[in-house]
Amino acid sequence: MGFFIPDKRFRRITEIDCEYLRQKDIKGLILDVDNTLSTHHSQTPLEGLDEWLDEMKKNGIKLIILSNSKKERVTPFANKLGLDFISLGLKPLPFGLIRAKRRLGLKAKNTAMVGDQIFTDIIGANSCGLNTILLEPIKFEDGKSFKIRRRLEKRFIAKYERKAANER
Ligand SMILES: [Mg+2]
Structure with missing residues (x-):
């Protein structure tokens, strides 16, 4: 059950503040793309993302970006933002998450x-011992499986x- 629960929840990525990260001793972030940095399959970054980055x-x-999407979707988007990335991340399996953490050069406890x-994002990261931050999707997806x-x-x-x- 614990694997399904995030450590923290924010509405948008741009609401994650350095004060929170400092408190938790988080020194690096592994970022999902779809509905985290942009709407599903869009190349347009979320408003305010550049300033937040x-x-x-x-x-x-x-x-670092870790997306389950294909290279063709992730590469131009990551390049636009100037971020390192891993595509076809296979979340919630641990392989991509471990690779991303290793590229950051950080311990699991210092990574979110x-x-x-x-x-995908939360179960995978919890099972690797990473910190987990859940966001609200920027826009709810169509399609039965998503619903x-x-x-x-x-x-x-x-x-x-x-x-x-x-805890409050
Ligand atoms: Mg997503």
Whole structure:
């Protein structure tokens, strides 16, 4: 059950602040793409993303993209943002996550996975001992399989919210 619950939840990636990262001793972030940095399959970055990336870099936070999407989708997007990347990441399997962490040169406890999906981003990263930050999808996807996944996520998000409320 614990594997399904993120350590922290923000609405948008641009709301993740350096103060939070400092508190948790997080020195690097592994970033999902679809519905985290842009809407699904879009090459247009989320509003305010450039400024947020600058802020992270200025504070010495290391960044890498890890997407399950194909190279053709991820390469131009990562290049536009000037970020290192791994495509076909196979989340929630550990291989891509471990590779990304290794490229950052950080320990698991100093690294966080940032993504919008519990069944890929959060489960995978929790099982690798990484910190986990769940975002709200920028825009809800069409399609039956996504709708089912989003519905299944709700109970885990509710559980996270109860836990977070108790810690306040
Ligand atoms: Mg995503």
